[in-house]
Amino acid sequence: MPEGHTLHRLAGSLNGAFAGTRPAVSSPQGRFVEGAAWLDGRTFLDAEAWGKHLFAEFSGERYLHVHLGLIGSFDVTAYAPDAAFDGSDDTAYPIPPAVGAVRLRLLTPRHLADLRGATLCRTATPEEVDAVVARLGPDPLRPDADPERAWRRISTSARPIADLLMDQAVLAGVGNVYRAEVLFRHRVDPFRPGRELRRRTFDAIWADLVLLLPIGVQLGQIVTMADQVEDVLAGDYDPALVPTSPTGVSAWRPNPHGALERRYYVYKRDGMPCLTCGSRVRTTVVAGRNLFWCGRCQRRR
DNA sequence: GCAGAATGACAAG
DNA sequence: TTGTCCTTCTGCG
Structure with missing residues (x-):
């Protein structure tokens, strides 16, 4: 997917x-x-x-x-x-x-x-x-990607950051899951206009994508929760479930059941309690897709 | 069996 | 903003 x-x-x-x-x-x-x-x-x-x-x-x-x-x-x-x-x-x-x-x-x-x-x-x-x-905008998975190009678009736009992140001309590769999860990880209000985003927040988001997307490539699975990210970075998971060999058959197939339990902070968790504050996770359509966020943790500051 | 959903992107109005 | 396309899989009767 x-x-x-x-x-x-x-x-x-x-x-x-x-x-x-x-x-x-x-x-x-x-x-x-x-x-x-x-x-x-x-x-x-x-x-x-x-x-x-x-x-x-x-x-x-x-x-x-x-x-x-x-x-x-x-x-x-x-x-x-x-x-x-x-x-x-x-x-x-x-x-x-x-x-x-x-x-x-x-x-x-x-x-x-x-x-x-x-x-x-x-x-x-x-x-x-x-x-x-x-x-296309810069792709965080490409070593030659220039985040400055994305920042120029974002920092001059009145569109909500949740909309901009899904715009492939602004930033290439992010979809609905990474959008929701990355905004949550940085406690960013999805509706905040791009031009009101702090530079250091953008830098942190970009750096996060540079960290998270390669994990997704490696595992064939989106991983965003801190404990799981930590496990992956530490290599502390069953390598048998995480095919890495370029010549191994399984390396070219989707992970059978996912190397890690499939769970997220907010994606598809509408109505459930926020894992950080307990507030109900909300959802609404932004950029044609269901956006999920915590109205309390991701409140505009 | 069949509606509905799914990590996307367009065109039309 | 709504509709349309692409295909498979799940859950409900």
Whole structure:
């Protein structure tokens, strides 16, 4: 379920499975037949994420551009184990059939990746890729990201900070969960206009995203609660549940049950007591999505 | 079986 | 602000 961390994790998974190979590209569902043909049999060079956009470069300057939207998924699977390729195993590994509406499938003798439910799946030229990237704000997951660009937009805007954080042209990669959780972590009133935000508050939020998003990439799961963040940073959790090996099969699949218990400060906790002050967590729609916040902890100061 | 929801983003009015 | 699209899964009858 896609905020920026999902796409960056996915880029890593795709690279681990396909970089340097020439996957067969198809559209079992039939809605991406032409695009698939345009990419089929070319060398998969490199996948990269910018915010919630994924770009996979194939030889000949041909790109696959994917946006998962709200409900899309792109599952990378190793259907034949390594043993099948070092001569120690002569078992035939049948190609798993496409289940459901698979818009796009990448296939090698070893791996496959199935794309479903994406809001955007198209082919693109380098110029088209550049144009998309140019529209995006800085992505905290990219080392070259310039937070100053986000601050310029935020500090001059009358729009609520909860609205600005969801605007991918302001800051790329944050979605509805990180928005609610980060605002809570910094006790920021979601309705405070961007231009009334203190610089040091913005800096703290940015730094927090730089801390939290990579954890999301590593675990394939959004983690925001202080105790869990601490555990992850300390490496104090069951590593068996947290696949990190770039060659491990499970590394390319969603965590089976989540490495950590799925819990948040305010996200989806409307009506329940705030974990800090006991006040009822509230919800309302901002920027087209349900915002969750604590009216007491996140009161305007 | 079927409504409703889901970590998103658009266009139309 | 509302409607629309993308698909799967859950919960309720």
